[in-house]
Amino acid sequence: MSRRVADALSRPVRWPAFLGALVVIALLPMVLGTPYWRGILVVCAMNVLLAMSLNLVIGYTGQLSLGQSGFFAIGAYVTTVLLKSYGWNFWLAGVAAVLAAGLVGLLLAAFAARLRGHYLGIASLGFAVIVYQILINWESVTKGVRGIYGIMPPPPIRLPGLPEISFGNQATLFYLVAGIALCVYVILDNLVRSPIGETLRAIREDEISAASLGVNGARWKAFSFGVSAAIAGLAGCFYPGFVGTLVPDAFGIVESFTMLAMVIVGGMGTMIGPVIGAVVLTFLPEVLRGFGDFRLIVYGLALTLVVLFMPGGILQAWQILTARLRGTEASESTGGGR
Amino acid sequence: MSALLEAKELRKSFGGVKAVQGISLSIPEHSIYAVIGPNGAGKSTMMNLLSGTYQPDAGELLFAGRQLAGLPAHQRVRLGLARTFQKIRLFKQLSLLDNVLAGFHIHHKVPAWQYLIPGAAFWRDWTHCREQGMALLEFVGLADLAMQRAGSLAYGQQRMLEIARAMATGPRLFMLDEPAAGLNSVEVGFLLQRLKDMRERGITVVVVEHNMDLVMKVADHVFVMDRGEYLFEGAPREVQNNPKVIEAYLGGEFTGGLDS
Structure with a gap:
């Protein structure tokens, strides 16, 4: 086998990164020990899920979607309504909520089959607005703007022979959501490296070209929207139990734009980029509390500067920086540039 | 040799422009089939009709005996049709x-x-x-x-x-839309060899081309279009010597092909 073919067949080694992530997740609630910071950690884990879900559609499939808050809302409300009004078990309600969000995602994909670029962006934004309006006006089910109160965290898990795992404290809730986010990351990472990922990227790059290779664009865009919506719904399952209350205002279109910002700031079309974006944009407002009333202005300014000077996001800026540092070292050792 | 792809009376208009007006052709298996014609002859439209990028207004399209009309481009690929584009459409970021x-x-x-x-x-x-x-x-x-x-x-x-x-x-049938456009002479020579290799491998090759030199050297059969209509078809030498074809090309590009 030639060296060129051997290069093409080399597989990336991922288990050290996976172990590293496990260690970081395990240590975080100990490093950030106060209930306040642990709460932020739970929010961060949910945001990571949301950013990863949106990235599948925008970053890998190249479809502008501004409706992600709608799927997040469906996940949260379906879980809570089934739990509170129909007495379902939390985990069962969660599965139903994920499926419901995924199905609605397939519906939205019907639009994506016909609309492109900015037009799809507006249509998906319209979807988020419709969901928000339904939450406000369908009072018999959603309790409207008054909201649903007294929502309990996920019930404890009792496994024979093991101590009971309760999610009443935020450290274990963080472990639960972050653990799920890590699993979703690994599965999505497998997916985007597989032929399905090749197909989605082909659609992102040039749909007509992809069709000339046998790709049914409408079908694979539907797949992408459906999976993305289901993951956003999954994040939504854990939100109500964490906050304890559920009001429509938590799912306004601003949330959609925040998720978009996470994806773009971190680096869309990569797996780790949106994770970085979600972490940065979750913690940045907290770190900026010292600025008092100017906090949101500084936040907005930081976003603008990142997009202006790091068009490929934080991840790409980091890669360029390290490549430059390595490049200068290499040229010193080899005594010449390119 | 039997026909792999057959078109009967294909028609396609864009508004008032009749791009393809009743074209019939029959592409034999395991051959290199060239479609030529001056600018605006309807060659690219023809290619898009065969590949499924456009659907014809009228006419029949048979691939290995199967009706193609109505099948979208991505389904035709599964039957064994592949194509390239006149304006290159790569996945540039990949x-x-x-x-x-x-x-x-x-x-x-x-x-x-x-x-x-x-x-x-x-x-x-x-x-x-x-x-x-x-x-x-x-x-x-x-x-x-x-x-x-x-x-x-x-x-x-x-x-x-x-x-x-x-x-x-x-693919069983591979359609190339102006593959030699923008290539230098070395590259054209390489392309020519590759087209012959494809035929060797049993692929039926359709070339829509401006480069007469390439067409005359490699094609088994040449189909000439002009203003959306059939003009002439035959072996390369017959096409070269046909007065109607020479007139359509106004001697310009085509004599270049004759000289070499």
Whole structure:
């Protein structure tokens, strides 16, 4: 086998990164020990899920979607309504909520089959607005703007022979959501490296070209929207139990734009980029509390500067920086540039 | 030789422009079939009708005895039709190898769950596709650049990459829309050899081309169009000597082909 073919067949080694992530997740609630910071950690884990879900559609499939808050809302409300009004078990309600969000995602994909670029962006934004309006006006089910109160965290898990795992404290809730986010990351990472990922990227790059290779664009865009919506719904399952209350205002279109910002700031079309974006944009407002009333202005300014000077996001800026540092070292050792 | 693709009385208009007006043709299997004609002859429209990018207003289209009309482009690929584009349409942000790998879309045989958690079948397919992909890049002379971004290639290399990518679909009929456009003479010579190799491998090749030199050297059969209509068809030598064809080309480009 030639060296060129051997290069093409080399597989990336991922288990050290996976172990590293496990260690970081395990240590975080100990490093950030106060209930306040642990709460932020739970929010961060949910945001990571949301950013990863949106990235599948925008970053890998190249479809502008501004409706992600709608799927997040469906996940949260379906879980809570089934739990509170129909007495379902939390985990069962969660599965139903994920499926419901995924199905609605397939519906939205019907639009994506016909609309492109900015037009799809507006249509998906319209979807988020419709969901928000339904939450406000369908009072018999959603309790409207008054909201649903007294929502309990996920019930404890009792496994024979093991101590009971309760999610009443935020450290274990963080472990639960972050653990799920890590699993979703690994599965999505497998997916985007597989032929399905090749197909989605082909659609992102040039749909007509992809069709000339046998790709049914409408079908694979539907797949992408459906999976993305289901993951956003999954994040939504854990939100109500964490906050304890559920009001429509938590799912306004601003949330959609925040998720978009996470994806773009971190680096869309990569797996780790949106994770970085979600972490940065979750913690940045907290770190900026010292600025008092100017906090949101500084936040907005930081976003603008990142997009202006790091068009490929934080991840790409980091890669360029390290490549430059390595490049200068290499040229010193080899005594010449390119 | 039997006809692999047959078109009967194909018509396509865009508003008032009658781009293709009742074209009938029959493409024999295992041959190189050239479609030529001056600018605006309707060659590219014809190509788009055959590949399914456009649907005809009227007429019949048979591939290996099967009706093609109404089938979208992506389904025709599964029957064994592949194409390249006049204006190159690569996945520019992806590597050369990834471009070709996308071409294997219809050939993966992996249980669905293995796309999420890879198992033995997944890795067999993974290895097989990469080996085949590298072989195709080798075929078009680009194996050394496999890991580079497609957008960074020189123009002629981009054309060859598009050919490799389309070949990954495993076509029975391969349609190339002006493959020699923008190539230098060395590259045209290389392309010519590759077209002959494809025929050797049993692929039926359709070339829509401006480069008469290439057409005369490689084509088994030449179909001439002018202003959306049939003008003449026959062996390259007959076409070269036909007064109607020479007139349509006003002697310009075509005499160049005669000289060489």
